[in-house]
Amino acid sequence: MTRESWHDGTYSHGWGSSAIIGVTQGIMGVHQLSPGFASFSVKPKLGGLTSASITVPCLRGYINVTAGPNGALDVGVPCNTRAILCTPRSSHDLTVLSNETHFLLLDGKVTPAMNSGGHLCLSEPVGCGASGTARVLRTRLR
């Protein structure tokens, strides 16, 4: 918890931590979908950044996200959770993704995907990788 405002107040408020919302949900696109993060989605939008990483602590472990150029996305998914993984399909990503693209590479394997607003998402939620390793999502050149 942080102070009620930058200027004054007690240390029992979330208002002073607004940047966490912006980074976690806005830039990295990590959203809780069910209580206790039993399921969540990762839909990054990097804006002016080339790449970014974040570790989001939750009740079921740490969610480690690294997003890079051309829609590259590595996500450490806690083994007792399920995650919907998505790569951005914004204007400057159209060199690698089109509206007709319906698959992504998950851990090197071609995997069905579907459009979801400004993102291309795996069709099914995924759990943790083998031995708890990160799930590796890559786009495929058209």
Next chain:
Amino acid sequence: MSVTNGWAAQGLNLLAQMAAAGGRTDNATFFSAASESLKAAITKNMWNGTLFCDGVCSEVGGNSRVMTNIFFLAFGLVPSEGIDAAWKVVADWGLEQIGDYGAFWFQTAISSGYYSPYYDTPDDGTAIYTALTKCDTYSWCSGLLNDNLSAFLALSCCLNAPPYLYLRVVSLII
């Protein structure tokens, strides 16, 4: 007034979720129906097709319409077909003259909301990136720049130095 109604709709929705989680099906149904009814009334009477109005649309301008759209985006109350327009009202305003309370909700609104269901923002992340990296005398972190108080208190508990030195250190860091 519309912000108050937004809080009420979201509060009823959360009560419904809590009742459902606790097995109180009747209460969950009641609160959910009340929330949906209020949301429908809000959309009918306070949505002009482009933005939510803080009362009568023809009389709304400036910061009031921005704040109304901020809260409705954050609560997930904007009809899907109106999200882009409502989002643009907020993003175009930027963080000008929005304090720390407002900054929390502003960033929530343009980050696709705090409560499910989340929506897709119509940009590539530039708006929230700009908001996070912008800091001047008119934007959200001006209080920190002007007062140094949050950082000052954190440092003063750990450093054995006069207060003016803390302030100087914080200024250098910023």
